[in-house]
Amino acid sequence: MENLQYVIDALSLGSLYALFALGVAVVFSIMRLINFAHGELLMVGGFSLLFLSGLPVALRIGLSAVIVVVAALVMERIAFRPVRGARDETLLVTSFAVSYLLQSLAIVIVGSSPRSVGILPQLSKQVHLGTLSVPLLDLVSIAVTAVCLVGLTLFLTRTSLGIQMRAAAENFRMARCLGVPANRVIALAFGISGLLAFVGSLLLTSRTGLVSTGMGTGPVFAAFVATILGGMGSMVGAVLGGYILGSLTVAFQAFLPLEVRSYRDAMVFGVLVLVLVFRPDGIIQPASQKQRV
């Protein structure tokens, strides 16, 4: 029974990491851009939930989602479209700059101290499964993430836009030669990434009860690690990487002797390095790394 507890912990944390990683991977697969400012989308989500706390909950969540998606689209239009097709280093520096700029701006506006926020307090209830009692939030996190993954999969495989996105991810130039509009698929990738960022921030703030200007930094770092682990450029890899990262974290936390437990994160990275030694491109290698944009 205790083992089931660990499985649920791992799945629940892994779900969060998978959402973060997938948000980063969707954009990377199309643009070869590692968007560190994805974390600031989480922040925008958190603060939207905070500032809209007077509204009925469904409206509050819906409106916050719209705000984050719009923020993602604006970010693409203003910050990343001008450097589209530039060298990888340029993209990387730009994304760092955007992340830093947004965080600094947020500190000016709302201050740097964390604020507490309550969303759906019902989720903190414990659910009894046999002798086991687990937070409802964990189960909801797992379920919501599963719905997102299934929904995205259906979108990517069953709709024309989804097929166009996958084509663009594999060979952007050829997709354009067939009439796939570059602006539209890139905006779509950012929109999806914004939606995933919002779901991630919703689950994260439900878990921590806090929003802060720096709240996206940890998640985006986890996303970065998960995408590298899973294979840069592969969305399936990013999800897999997220769940592996979550499982490793929970496993080390649970089974390491107490005196070395504080080195948990170092050991997680050790495993990452070990994986990369044997599979330098990550677990899943994308079909093609042809020229983008």
Add this chain to the structure above:
Amino acid sequence: MLEVRDLHVSYGSIAAVKGLSLTVSPGEVVALVGANGAGKSSTLAAIAGVVAPASGSVELDGVALGGRTPEWIARQGISLVPEGRDVFASLTVAENLHLGTIARADRDSAAEATDRLLARFPVLDRYRDTPAGKLSGGEQQQLAIARALLSAPGILLLDEPSLGLAPKMVDLVFEVVAELREEGVGVLLVEQNALRAVAVADRSYVLRRGELVLAGTREELSQDGQLADLYLS
């Protein structure tokens, strides 16, 4: 009519195409031949909007294509089958074909057109749900051609469609080219297999190191023997 005037294409300091002019009319097969590095693919890339020409103009029915995006040009009815095919390996044959219909002016007839092409290329029908990366080279070439045709192009740009194909497949490719001529499609055919391309084409252009060295109708080229000289020298 596709009209290329005084086209120059450069990659940094490398001048790949130097002042090429050519036309392709509806229902006309035009061959563009030349040795490796002559600038054939660069010419097609410039027409399709994939590379920006250093100078010169490309027009389709009087509409300038210069400075337009590849997707815009595709929607004007110019379809490219690039060198190396570029099928989407991780997408199924059916998905690849679907992408061919994106640029169609008339989307309603897409399903019907797809069925017709599947009848023309039965092997694609058989592998509909197979990832394109699993197909053989010849099958991928058929897929690339079928995909390009699904946009119902006015002008088809074919870059070395017979490269690496078995003789029977090469015959099929040239058969399709002849059919397209009957349907009124203009075909710009790039080939290393120059003699065969020139024999099929209504007119041909010969490039050497980016410059036009010979041009003429099939009759003209077969008479004056220059083509043979060019290829023997």
